[in-house]
Amino acid sequence: MTIRLATCCCGRLRLTCEGEPIRVSVCHCHACQRRTGSVFGVAARYPKDKVTVEGEASEYVRIGDEGNEIHFRFCPGCGSTLCWEMPAYNDGIAVAVGCFADPGFTPPPSRSIYDASRRHGWVDITVPVERRG
Amino acid sequence: MTRIAACDCGRLRATCEGEPVRVSVCHCLECQKRTGSVFGVSARYPKEKVKAEGPSRQYTRIADSGFKVTFDFCPSCGTTVHWHRGREGWGPSDSEGLCVLGHAPIPAFPRASHGGRGTSYENAVFGRCSISQSRVMSTNSL
Numbered sequence: 001m002t003i004r005l006a007t008c009c010c011g012r013l014r015l016t017c018e019g020e021p022i023r024v025s026v027c028h029c030h031a032c033q034r035r036t037g038s039v040f041g042v043a044a045r046y047p048k049d050k051v052t053v054e055g056e057a058s059e060y061v062r063i064g065d066e067g068n069e070i071h072f073r074f075c076p077g078c079g080s081t082l083c084w085e086m087p088a089y090n091d092g093i094a095v096a097v098g099c100f101a102d103p104g105f106t107p108p109p110s111r112s113i114y115d116a117s118r119r120h121g122w123v124d125i126t127v128p129v130e131r132r133g
Numbered sequence: 134m135t136r137i138a139a140c141d142c143g144r145l146r147a148t149c150e151g152e153p154v155r156v157s158v159c160h161c162l163e164c165q166k167r168t169g170s171v172f173g174v175s176a177r178y179p180k181e182k183v184k185a186e187g188p189s190r191q192y193t194r195i196a197d198s199g200f201k202v203t204f205d206f207c208p209s210c211g212t213t214v215h216w217h218r219g220r221e222g223w224g225p226s227d228s229e230g231l232c233v234l235g236h237a238p239i240p241a242f243p244r245a246s247h248g249g250r251g252t253s254y255e256n257a258v259f260g261r262c263s264i265s266q267s268r269v270m271s272t273n274s275l
Contacts, residue, residue, distance in 0.1 A: 007166060008166060009163060009166045009167050009192065009194065010192060010194075031141055034139060034140060034141045034212055035141045035169070035210070035211070035212055036168040036169055036170040037167070037168055037173060037174065037175075037212065037213050037214070038168040038170035038171075038172060038173055038174050039170075039174050040170060041169060041170055042169070042170050042171055058208075058211065060141070060142065060209060060210040060211060062141065062142070062210075072210070072211070074210070074211030075211070076190075076208070077192065078167070078192040078204070078206070079167070079190070079192060079204065079206030079207070079211040079212065079213050080166055080167055080169065080211065081169050081211050082169070096168075096169025096170070097169065097170075097171065098164075098165035098166055098167075098168050098169040098170045098171055099165070099166050099169050100165075101162040101165050101166055103160070103165075103171070
């Protein structure tokens with residue numbers, strides 16, 4: 001079984017992820033742009049019981065566009081957000097793909113969210129993706 | 134033009150006057166971990182053109198280049214909004230000023246750095262996202 005480790009910049013907060021993600025998505029919404037400081041976020045969604053969290057985490061909760069709470073966990077030492085969940089959906093845990101620090105991470109994204117409305121004009125996702133918004 | 138960069142919860146903000154000196158994307162593994170995305174994007178401004186407001190916490194690391202880089206992030210939501218750099222022992226910042234991260238639409242084309250992390254700059258994100266600008270330079274230095 002594949003086991004991947006995601007860490008924050010300073011290494012205090014770590015996730016161990018077993019198996020393959022359910023799906024990988026990129027999101028161009030403004031909240032993801034602010035959270036990352038990049039121009040889109042990348043998330044790998046796993047079943048919750050396949051992810052183990054170690055280390056100290058701070059929690060930040062915001063209301064998503066659909067009206068539900070999203071709970072983010074970030075490292076209080078360096079600020080990296082490693083994962084987030086939407087309790088209303090109970091559909092797993094999203095892990096920030098950059099925190100795997102693996103440019104060869106697979107699978108590639110299958111969804112590109114807010115693709116038409118919020119994506120920066122100089123960026124394109126060149127694999128086949130389901131484009132939303 | 135004045136632009137405001139803000140963290141996700143809005144407590145930490147940076148007001149930026151004028152145009153950035155340059156805009157860069159960086160694919161280094163530290164930027165990937167910091168952002169949780171697959172590259173970081175920064176707009177560099179002269180320090181005197183950026184006014185930061187709100188509470189921040191600092192995280193400092195030594196970059197591959199030997200620069201000490203200090204990141205300011207919001208203690209409430211974790212977003213890194215700006216950073217500055219300086220050579221170890223040279224003081225807290227150098228003359229190039231601040232980098233401001235984030236969402237504000239940026240007029241300048243990005244200049245690549247750390248292209249060596251991927252197979253090529255144009256194939257940066259998992260080899261599957263393109264930066265659609267031909268004038269970018271690929272470099273391994275900040």
